[in-house]
Amino acid sequence: MATQDATSKEKDAQAEVPGGEEIGFGEIKHGLPDADTCRTVLSKMMLIRRFEERAGEMYAKAKIGGFLHLCIGEEATVVGGTQALTETDYLMSTYREHGQALARGTHPNAVMAELFGRVDGCSKGRGGSMHLFDWERRFLGGYGIVGGSLPLSAGVALACDYLETDDAILSMMGDGATNQGTFGETMNLAALWKLPVVFLIINNQFGMGTALHRHSAVTDLSRKSEGFGVPGTRCDGMDVLDVHAVVTEALRHARDERRPQLVEAVTYRYRGHSMADPEEYRSKEEVEEWRERDPINAFSKRLVDEGVLTESEVENLDAEAIETVDEAQRFADESPFPDLDSLYDDVYVFSDDVPAWWTVDERSPEVHRGEREREAGELPHELAEKGAAYAGVGDHVQRKRRTPRDQDAEGEQQGPGEEDEDEAGAEASGTGEPEADERDETGGGG
Amino acid sequence: MAVMRYREALNQALREEMEADEKVFIMGEDIGVFQGAFKVTAGLLEEFGEKRVRDTPISENTIVGMGVGSAMIGLRPVVELMTINFSLLAMDQIVNHAAAIRYMFGGQVKVPLVVRMPQGAGHQLGPTHSHCFEAFYLHVPGLLVAVPSTPADAKGLLKAAIKDDNPVVFIEHETLYGQRGEVPENGGPMRFGEAATRREGDDVTIIGISRMAITAQKAADVLAEEHEIEAEVIDPRTLRPLDLDTILESVEKTNRAVVVEEGWPHGGVGANLAALIQEQAFDYLDAPVQRVTGADVPMPYSKPLEQAAFPHEEHIVHAALATFRDL
Numbered sequence: 205m206a207t208q209d210a211t212s213k214e215k216d217a218q219a220e221v222p223g224g225e226e227i228g229f230g231e232i233k234h235g236l237p238d239a240d241t242c243r244t245v246l247s248k249m250m251l252i253r254r255f256e257e258r259a260g261e262m263y264a265k266a267k268i269g270g271f272l273h274l275c276i277g278e279e280a281t282v283v284g285g286t287q288a289l290t291e292t293d294y295l296m297s298t299y300r301e302h303g304q305a306l307a308r309g310t311h312p313n314a315v316m317a318e319l320f321g322r323v324d325g326c327s328k329g330r331g332g333s334m335h336l337f338d339w340e341r342r343f344l345g346g347y348g349i350v351g352g353s354l355p356l357s358a359g360v361a362l363a364c365d366y367l368e369t370d371d372a373i374l375s376m377m378g379d380g381a382t383n384q385g386t387f388g389e390t391m392n393l394a395a396l397w398k399l400p401v402v403f404l405i406i407n408n409q410f411g412m413g414t415a416l417h418r419h420s421a422v423t424d425l426s427r428k429s430e431g432f433g434v435p436g437t438r439c440d441g442m443d444v445l446d447v448h449a450v451v452t453e454a455l456r457h458a459r460d461e462r463r464p465q466l467v468e469a470v471t472y473r474y475r476g477h478s479m480a481d482p483e484e485y486r487s488k489e490e491v492e493e494w495r496e497r498d499p500i501n502a503f504s505k506r507l508v509d510e511g512v513l514t515e516s517e518v519e520n521l522d523a524e525a526i527e528t529v530d531e532a533q534r535f536a537d538e539s540p541f542p543d544l545d546s547l548y549d550d551v552y553v554f555s556d557d558v559p560a561w562w563t564v565d566e567r568s569p570e571v572h573r574g575e576r577e578r579e580a581g582e583l584p585h586e587l588a589e590k591g592a593a594y595a596g597v598g599d600h601v602q603r604k605r606r607t608p609r610d611q612d613a614e615g616e617q618q619g620p621g622e623e624d625e626d627e628a629g630a631e632a633s634g635t636g637e638p639e640a641d642e643r644d645e646t647g648g649g650g
Numbered sequence: 651m652a653v654m655r656y657r658e659a660l661n662q663a664l665r666e667e668m669e670a671d672e673k674v675f676i677m678g679e680d681i682g683v684f685q686g687a688f689k690v691t692a693g694l695l696e697e698f699g700e701k702r703v704r705d706t707p708i709s710e711n712t713i714v715g716m717g718v719g720s721a722m723i724g725l726r727p728v729v730e731l732m733t734i735n736f737s738l739l740a741m742d743q744i745v746n747h748a749a750a751i752r753y754m755f756g757g758q759v760k761v762p763l764v765v766r767m768p769q770g771a772g773h774q775l776g777p778t779h780s781h782c783f784e785a786f787y788l789h790v791p792g793l794l795v796a797v798p799s800t801p802a803d804a805k806g807l808l809k810a811a812i813k814d815d816n817p818v819v820f821i822e823h824e825t826l827y828g829q830r831g832e833v834p835e836n837g838g839p840m841r842f843g844e845a846a847t848r849r850e851g852d853d854v855t856i857i858g859i860s861r862m863a864i865t866a867q868k869a870a871d872v873l874a875e876e877h878e879i880e881a882e883v884i885d886p887r888t889l890r891p892l893d894l895d896t897i898l899e900s901v902e903k904t905n906r907a908v909v910v911e912e913g914w915p916h917g918g919v920g921a922n923l924a925a926l927i928q929e930q931a932f933d934y935l936d937a938p939v940q941r942v943t944g945a946d947v948p949m950p951y952s953k954p955l956e957q958a959a960f961p962h963e964e965h966i967v968h969a970a971l972a973t974f975r976d977l
Contacts, residue, residue, distance in 0.1 A: 294723075328756030337755035344722065345755060349746050355712040356747065359719020359727075366675070366701065366725060389712035396707065550757035551791050553815035 234445040249279040250525040273300040277474040280499030284447025294373040299334035316532035322539035351384025361399035372400035380411025395433030398462035426468040441471030659805035677704035678730030710739035734769035748817040749792030777948035782913035799863040801831035806840030843891035851880030854906040869966035905936040906973035915943040937973040
């Protein structure tokens, strides 16, 4: 019954955007920036939209595994917020972060390759959809634990302050994260220590399948940080210029006055929480209503209305986005899976010759059968091949071979190490086929 | 050699590493004005100021997480947690973040973080302040785990932990803070992964974890005096990486092994070591590997119950004798 009540209440509330009046939802509030900026902003939003649509298709084709969370509908929030950063500022996000990586400039090829689990992915295939990372562009991830990134972002802000830089960090979270303990803890510490951080709540109205008014007693999320000393403001998350303006101002306070800020962007995700979401918690009408406020359509229309772009120019930008995504898909498809010998890379930083093994498998890689030698010869590699064969992938990929000692010697950055491709190829073809059969029997293929 | 207390040795390590590197800073609950719940950080606020000695609110998960975030950007934070029980509030940041970040982002960043915390029973602190959880952290790839039992190791290993580029869980022991011991003058960092042989003997190998390395030495004296058994006592000092070679060499010599820890028996350090020893030195063993552990209960407050709930010399002597039962 409780659920039914909640659902009907939700339907009553459908027509309204929470705080819509205060935000001036859908109104024109800001003048357009210069034409180049308009074009950049629009093409970034289009790229994200087309990229996410393609990612959804690739997931359906099983090119992408695990969970896939798409941000379609949230492009204005993602791009508007990210555009407010300087080049040396940092950006941190949640697990719904393909858009953030793309907006920050991570190459779409590297993002798609990561979704495909390939070695050219921006996290080398280690992180997947939820854990994108691009150090060069100061995009600091991609985190799978709701609220887990909040302390990290305050730590980054602490480092910015400690090192006496002018850098700041924009820390994005979902509406669900405001209910985690780290939310209050982090707000308090950010305010207490006067850290250069802006928290941006991407309020897409749902924590997974639980509507905002069913998961948060206070639905004006911009107020949730005030008691901790972090002032909050709201913006129209479907209006890229409004998000940009409000986040820019918030960053100014955080950077120049060392007063951390919170911004709530009111937006909507058109797609389910993840690809495995039957969306029984909301009506099609509600989704349609939000689609009418589509941030890309609204911004394109305005650019055409005000004579910045012609309709055909808008269409061309969209066509370019599609081409870019085509190329990303092609690139990801052609990128190899990570070398199986890299399984143990980067668990630790090897900076000196510690006279002991670091992980159990480094020492006894063949399932603990009394191995005394650190260098276990070819056996661990054979076992790795067999493990990968369960996935039915990877046996066509050319491999490089290394011994554990090589890995130690390589120090912090990994390199190719010892190569023995002929032998590797021979073994791969030797072990791949029978294991694929075995997989069907055991049901271990997933 | 200078004689000093365990807490003073830790204090020196912090001071020296803070002097050596501006990027080293410490934060934790009551470490500054209050000088630390166990006075490990005494005098550091005065010497280094509020920027580098930061009193925090009681927010364990977030202060560890801020340590992780600042370490990603190049600082070398040392976070103090008041007891290992409180570190459970920070488990998300330690396991899901500190330990995983380098790996899951393909090696693009490192997390040179130290999280210090005391553990152990004996002060009647009851069921939420007295446990030994090294087994939790030993479990996690990506972490280094240190369990120093002497002032010299406390200093040398803490210096090493601060200099290391990996996240380190540094587990001190509450009842050892006041213990005195010799510490080398101008000693540098020790190396992780080097066990100490505290006492040599040919008859049985006793491996003691954290404070139990000390208790094991006392038990070894009893074994020699009362039973004519010469025990070899090994203190691994770090559990990740683990110096298994020293342990195996000793077991190959003595053919018997006893593992002593203060934590719970199921899934404990002893369970892990017993498995490793039987896997890798089975042919040398003359008896099953014995484990001596804390009682399988939350730690009680009442003094006699508390004392009964963690190992003493008698337990170790008994276990060592059990390895000779069939002779």
